[in-house]
Amino acid sequence: MNIEEQNLERTRQESLLAELSKDTQMLEETERNASLANLGKNENRNDAVKQDAEKPNLASMIHPAAIAYGLHKLSEMPAVKETIDGCKASISDTLSDWSHKIDEFFIGVYDSVKDFFTGNDADAKAIENLGGNFVEERDFGLDKCTEAAKEIFNSGVIENWANLSLEQRKEIAGAYANEVAQAFELQNYAGVYFEDLEPGVGGYNNGDGSIHLSNDLLSAWSSPLQIMSTITHELRHQYQFEAVQGYHNVAEDVRKEWEVAQEIYNYDQPYCYDPWGYFYNPLEIDARYAGETVVRNVTHDMINA
Numbered sequence: 001m002n003i004e005e006q007n008l009e010r011t012r013q014e015s016l017l018a019e020l021s022k023d024t025q026m027l028e029e030t031e032r033n034a035s036l037a038n039l040g041k042n043e044n045r046n047d048a049v050k051q052d053a054e055k056p057n058l059a060s061m062i063h064p065a066a067i068a069y070g071l072h073k074l075s076e077m078p079a080v081k082e083t084i085d086g087c088k089a090s091i092s093d094t095l096s097d098w099s100h101k102i103d104e105f106f107i108g109v110y111d112s113v114k115d116f117f118t119g120n121d122a123d124a125k126a127i128e129n130l131g132g133n134f135v136e137e138r139d140f141g142l143d144k145c146t147e148a149a150k151e152i153f154n155s156g157v158i159e160n161w162a163n164l165s166l167e168q169r170k171e172i173a174g175a176y177a178n179e180v181a182q183a184f185e186l187q188n189y190a191g192v193y194f195e196d197l198e199p200g201v202g203g204y205n206n207g208d209g210s211i212h213l214s215n216d217l218l219s220a221w222s223s224p225l226q227i228m229s230t231i232t233h234e235l236r237h238q239y240q241f242e243a244v245q246g247y248h249n250v251a252e253d254v255r256k257e258w259e260v261a262q263e264i265y266n267y268d269q270p271y272c273y274d275p276w277g278y279f280y281n282p283l284e285i286d287a288r289y290a291g292e293t294v295v296r297n298v299t300h301d302m303i304n305a
Contacts (some may be wrong), residue, residue: 107276132196137254141183141239141288145232148179153224155302162220169218169227170194177231184239189249192231194218202226205234207241228298229291236290242284257282 152175161169174192181189190209194217197203203213211234217227243250244259261282 005087034220044181137250138286138289139293140248141180142293142297144183145180145290145294148176148183149228149294149298151300152176152179153228153298158224161222161224166218171226173227173231175214176228179233180232180235181238184227184235185248186235186241188237189235189238189301202230203234205237205241207238209238209239210225211235225295225299229295231291232294233287233291236287237283258286 046061060223126228152172157172160182164172173194177192177282178189186209188209191211192213193212194210195213197216202217203211205211211231213230213234216222217230218235239248240258241262242248244255244262246255252260265283
């Protein structure tokens with residue numbers, strides 16, 4: 001490249017640099033003007049917010065009495081008053097309608113049940129037919145058994161049971177058994193017999209009026225509460241046997257339940273194969289309830305004496 005061409009190239013480059021410098025200056029000036037404009041807008045906005053904050057809150061300056069007066073005047077306007085009166089009438093009619101419905105409901109209920117309390121005496125006649133000594137089967141005789149147990153197995157007997165002789169314990173057991181037989185109104189009672197029984201067997205009853213108890217119940221280490229429960233339990237079986245035979249007034253469904261329970265008694269099968277054979281047999285459930293109820297009543301009164 002000759003000198004002339006080099007000069008032309010240098011001149012062209014200097015011209016491009018000048019144009020680029022000019023464009024840069026124009027861009028910087030535009031950005032600066034935009035920043036100044038935004039700053040002015042923010043200052044104006046802050047001034048507006050400040051002015052709004054300084055303005056008084058007109059709602060807070062209105063007195064409640066003025067509001068009430070305005071609502072009162074509004075309600076006196078004919079169109080508004082007509083609407084309000086219509087609403088009142090509608091509510092009144094609705095309440096009145098519900099009142100009549102409620103009255104009709106209770107009248108209907110009364111008409112449905114009044115005969116039960118007045119003219120229908122079937123239940124009362126059924127109870128009369130069961131006899132004067134009828135009490136709910138499960139609790140029959142237990143109050144009298146409890147009274148006898150409290151008197152015979154008093155605190156002195158219970159505390160000194162281990163110090164009593166074998167004969168004294170037998171006499172106490174026999175005296176209580178006689179009272180239980182009277183409480184259950186047994187038709188056939190033949191006394192108490194103590195004998196050696198299999199381990200775990202406290203006693204049994206064959207329905208012949210006698211009960212057989214284990215000699216272990218008379219030992220010094222046994223509890224008088226245990227013999228109390230066992231005697232009540234076994235003589236309850238005698239009551240059940242006589243009820244099935246028709247000697248005691250029990251409901252027919254109870255008599256039938258006890259009759260079937262006697263037929264399915266089974267001491268040989270495990271509970272899983274014969275759940276109603278022995279332990280959960282209806283007769284055993286009822287007898288356990290009798291014996292344990294008397295014990296509970298006695299101990300309850302001793303604890304709370």
